[in-house]
Amino acid sequence: MIAIVCDYLINHPQDIFLSIGALIISYIIYFYISYFTRSDPLPGPLPLPIVGNLLAYPGDAGKWAQELHKKYGDIYEVYLGTARTVWLNRSDLVDKVMSSSHTNHFHHRTGENDGLDELDITSKGVFFNNIGKDLNYHRKIYEKTIMTPQFGKNILPVTQSLFKQLESFWKDYKCFEENREIDFSLWMQQFGFECTLKLVTHFHAPALINYYNSLNPKQKVTKIPEDSLSSIDTERFINCLKSNFDSWCFFLLIPKYLRRTLEIRTNNYLLREKDWLYSNVLNIIKLRKSQIENSSIDELRANQDLLTQFITMNTEKDISKGITDDFHSEPMSDGNIRQNLIETLSGGTVTVSSSLSFIIYFVAHHPEVLQKIHQELANVLGTNTDSEITFEDVNKLKYCDAVINEVGRLWPILPVNLRISSKPDTIDNHKFPTNQQFFINQQDIQLNPKDWNNPEEFNPSRFLSSNGTSKNALLIFGGGLRTCPGKNFAIIQMKILMALIYRKYDIELVDSTASIKYKYSLIRQCSEMMIKIKQRRNI
Ligand code: HEM
Secondary structure, eight states, rough: OOHHHHHHHOOHHHHHHHHHHHHHHEEEHHHHHHHHHHHOOOOOOBBTTBBTTTGGOOHHHHEEEHHHHHHHHHHHEEEEEEEEEEEEEEEGGGGTTTOTTTOSSBBBBBBOOOOHHHHSSSSSSSSTTTOOOHHHHHHHHHHHHTTSSHHHHHHHHHHHHHHHHHHHHHHHHTTTTSOOOOHHHHHHHHHHHHHHHHHHOOOOOOHHHHHHHHOGGGGGGOOTTTTOOOOOOHHHHHHHHHHHHHHHHHHHHOOHHHTTTTTHHHOOOHHEEEEHHHHHHHHHHHHHHHHHTTTTTTHHHHHOOOOHHHHHHTTTTSSSSSSSSSTTOHHHOOOHHHHHHHHHHHHHIIIHHHHEEEEEHHHHHHHHHHHHHHHHHHHHOSSOOTTTOOHHHHHHHHHHHHHHHHHHHHHHHSSSSEESSSSEEETTTTEEEEEEEEEEHHHHHOOOOTTTSSSTTOOOOOOOOOOOTTTTTTOTTTTGGGGOOTHHHHHHHHHHHHHHTTEEEEEEEEEEOOOOEEEEEEEEEEEEEEEEEESSSSS
16 A cells, blocks of 8 residues: 555655645644543643644743733643643642642652653652652651751851851952942852852862952962862852753753754753763762761761762661661662752752842842841841851841742742642542643742732731731742752751841942843743942941
8 A cells, every 4th residue: 555655656746745735734633623622621822733832932931821820810721842731820729739748649740751861860869850769768868957957057157157258258359348349149159059068068169269269360369278179160060050950941841853953052052061060060979989988987977968978878887867768778879869969059059049139139129128127137136247146046037037938929939830640630620630740830829819918019027927828828949748858948048148248238239220130940040130239337
């Protein structure tokens, strides 16, 4: 039969085009018949064959979710390529997907995805790890390490001592004397990276020194502390942590055929950055492994950190105080350590620095809020602007907590979150099959008048009333089983930094009429926050 058709087409070449045309038209008819007769349809934009609604994607899932929400209501569907995704836009609609129950079957973020496989992250680390037993094990390790009060206490000395160095650089760079404009977000990225690396690995990378030297090449700091990973290219490292979010977003959403044809340059650039990052993180792991070989278990116990815990787990030098489960009796693979370390460093470097920059922006636009921050700092810390801040002090900074919440409510780092079902289920009387991909519009949920009075208003004091917030109405750190394990770390660090900055310095935005400069890449990364900083006069 095929031979007859081929024979015919060879003798009638003009019919080849007709046949291709007929095939395409048949596919389009088939596609739209399937689409219009699908079971349990939801409102949503009309998809095109093959690309679905991807051509309408504006490059920012947060913005897209808001536009679609206005048009199609609280629950709608969008086709990403050929995959149907369901978007949820109200706190009560996400009850099931954000549940903390261990019987919850919305445990994972995504299903099979060749792009994320190519990045080697669907069986490693936490964020996109689809191997349930490994994911739970890694989260358990976080619970016993970075989520403990002891870790919270360790953040204080490291942050305060690094802040002293930051202040000396600001002073040497004449930030306080001249009308010098600085990019606060870049300074905070160096700070966050150096601080997090120190806290989770005990290694010291001189990111602040390197950044200062790049700004001030004529008066370079040449004395690098002895315990530093001095050969590490901190600027590239931080850039790779940032572009790693671009990779997650790009490889998650863009189908292989588009990545490898139309977007080949982006594809190759991101893969190069990923390779550099992975190999440099693996070098850190190798270095620590060699130090561990030459250390006694008592020395390791005295100097506990997340990386040492990862490496020694299930070895004869295990310092993990019994973080075990029924599935893991072997040491953790280098690939898993690499991915966990990258996710932790990204949280401490990119998300914390962006969140703080957004706080600076909102507070600069609301002098009445700044006044209340000053009042709280004076009440809790007194008037000595160089005094040591204690863990008890940090716990008393309730208004600073409220500011962090309010900025995160109006301007969340992760505007749209993801979950996938592992069993059929019903939401809002709609039936969904196994492997249904859900997108959670966290941004709009946090702006819903059903849960918030005057939702568009910037009013941190709303968090000080005893009424509390409705369930799942505040998702700054996500929710349920996959809630952010770095939440306490981030909040403590942001509060200390708010206290250190606002008790001593006045901050002015260089352009107070400009909107926030950010880039969307799964999360919102602050791309620039130009400020002028001065010593406070009226304390
Ligand atoms: C202001 C700073 C931060 C914000 C706003 C933030 C926000 C988030 C959000 C919304 C999620 C998704 C949670 C969910 O799906 O329910 C998440 C996940 C995660 N965050 Fe954070 N985060 C911050 C800082 C950090 C820090 C400092 C770390 C590490 C030290 C960290 C590590 C992680 C990890 C490992 C995950 C993946 C958890 C999982 O998939 O189970 N984050 N974060």
